[in-house]
Amino acid sequence: MLNVILVPIYTGVMLPGSYGQVVVIYAYFAIFNIFLAYGMETAFFRFYKDSENKKKVVSTSLLSILGSTMLFMIIGVLFKSPLSSFLEISIEYIGYVFWILALDALVIIPFAWLRANERPMRFAIIKLINVVLNLGLNSFFLLMLPKLALDSDGFFANIYKPDYEILYILISNLVSSAVTLLLMLRVYLRRPYVFDVGIWKRMIKYAMPVMIAGIAFTVNEVLDKILLEKILPVEIASEEVGKYGACVKLAVFMTLFITAFRMGIEPFFFSHSDTKHPQKAYAQITNYFVVLGSIILLAVVVFSDVLKVLFVRDEAYWEAMPVVPIILLAAFFLGIYHNLSVWYKVTDRTKFGAYISMIGAVLTIIVNLIFIPYFGYMASAVATLMAYGTMMMLSFYFGSMYYPVPYNFRKIIFYLGISILFSILSFYIFDRNLFVGIPLLILFLGLVYKLEFENLKKLYLNR
Structure with a gap:
């Protein structure tokens, strides 16, 4: 924040x-x-x-x-x-x-x-x-x-x-x-x-794939700014990076949610891995993560013009606003990936995290190198979305093979699909018109309330 x-x-x-x-x-x-x-x-x-x-x-x-x-x-x-x-x-x-x-x-x-x-x-x-x-x-x-x-x-x-x-x-x-x-x-x-040398060696063996995955994650997250600086013409490079970097910060509302969620849930994954049927708990956590993330995605998109005035004061930066929904969705995909990644962490298959992240990093680098000269920072935003979307799908694919979790895909796809559709309508079709965006957000919140209230009530009462 x-x-x-x-x-x-x-x-x-x-x-x-x-x-x-x-x-x-x-x-x-x-x-x-x-x-x-x-x-x-x-x-x-x-x-x-x-x-x-x-x-x-x-x-x-x-x-x-x-x-x-x-x-x-x-x-x-x-x-x-x-x-x-x-x-x-x-x-x-x-x-x-x-x-x-x-x-x-x-x-x-x-x-x-x-x-x-x-x-x-x-x-x-x-x-x-x-x-x-x-x-x-x-x-x-x-x-x-x-x-x-x-x-x-x-x-x-x-x-x-x-x-x-x-x-x-x-x-x-x-x-x-x-x-x-x-x-x-x-x-x-x-x-x-x-x-303890023995403990250190085992920790390093476990940590190295995590580091490689972390490097790949960071490539996906920040390398686009460095490549924009190096690929774009010198006279406009820093200025374009500045515009892009400022508008991308509006996605921090999604990033903040994901980070807070991940910091709390990562110890939970490990501490509950030995309990009876932990997969059911993991599935339920992911379902509610998608519900909350979908609300944040749509809310930030709907109020993006309000947020830009509050947080990006100079109009010289606003040219890069079209990247905001793309980066928000990319961050959301990354959050879903973090939830899906429980399978390789609790089964000590961290090398898969490294492989998946490296695929995302390679995709990021290739798309940026090829398309930045033609589309500038829009290429960087799309590359981030493609990388995290690919990583999310790969994690689910391998997870279903090695550590099946009973995710409610109908619910996940429903909420994700509706929030993306409403975001496109609000931001790109109706040009961020609040008289269209706010009713769409209220409609989405009404759907969530109707479908989830009883489940959340039971969950709270059974604590």
């Missing part, structure tokens, strides 16, 4: 070209984050659940991440200039990028430990502190500091530098990441450290 909150600030003080540079830098953040985590978060859940000595799993995981992060920082310092040239990130920014990546990597296992031990309040409070601090610092540097510098010849005038928006954004991120690590240090300090 922080991404959406910051968009009106960034688009209010930065032209699309400058904001495009920020989008590309954070695309690289996402890619490096996967390498620095290397699947250890998912491996931690898997081995923490079954291990008789949970303390060894925790300490081994912490030491592994700590060692790999230190190695990353050493390489970053030694090869700072070549990496800056290769990534096409200014040398003045690259140091901040390395430190932010390192600080974020060091809290991966502590946050996973909170989730595994079902401590959502502490998890949420620390995450919210990170968000509030990041948002506050961004607001100060980008909105308040320029005004204070104009009204003062002293301290504020001395620390303010014009056209330093990107640097201020990175400083804000660095400080919030550092504070987050300080708040999580107790997980590092309050335990005896034992590095």
Whole structure:
């Protein structure tokens, strides 16, 4: 959600070209984050659940991440200039990028430990502190500091530098990441450290396919911004990336739902895998995920013109609005894929996750490389939709072979199909007319109420 909150600030003080540079830098953040985590978060859940000595799993995981992060920082310092040239990130920014990546990597296992031990309040409070601090610092540097510098010849005038928006954004991120690590240090300090080589080898074996899948996922998620920057003509590349990156952020309402759902449901999948007939629970969870996701898809599409005014303030960015329904649907497909992927996680067939994700990544790369020169960011949006749609279908196909789950396909296809149809009518056919979109949304909500109210009532009463 922080991404959406910051968009009106960034688009209010930065032209699309400058904001495009920020989008590309954070695309690289996402890619490096996967390498620095290397699947250890998912491996931690898997081995923490079954291990008789949970303390060894925790300490081994912490030491592994700590060692790999230190190695990353050493390489970053030694090869700072070549990496800056290769990534096409200014040398003045690259140091901040390395430190932010390192600080974020060091809290991966502590946050996973909170989730595994079902401590959502502490998890949420620390995450919210990170968000509030990041948002506050961004607001100060980008909105308040320029005004204070104009009204003062002293301290504020001395620390303010014009056209330093990107640097201020990175400083804000660095400080919030550092504070987050300080708040999580107790997980590092309050335990005896034992590095169990046997456990580590088994965890790495489990984690490597997860890392490959994560890389492929990230390629699907962010590589389009990097390829747009590199393929489009230099004079318009950053500007087009900025427009696309800003409008894509409106899909964060779907992404937020999916992320929150996944963070809660992933530990549930593992903890209930040994119960009697867990497939029935998995099927029911997926059914309701599709219901809620369909509502979010249609609601965001219907109110997209309202949301763009609230979150993407500058009209210069609105040219890319036609990508919003496509990206929303792509994110929804990804969420369904996460639910379907339970089969390879609980059966330790994580290599299938890697294979499926790699197919999606290859599809993303091919479609972007071929069609960006002709269709620009619309090609990137369609490539994302194709990749996640393909991954969703492949996961279902292989899952039905190795770990059948009794999904209610009639219900899933009904809700998904109606929400897509109504979204097309509202956004593309009737050009985002609220007098058409709102009745369609109300009609869809009425259908959900009629079909699901009794089931939800029974589910709640039987808790």
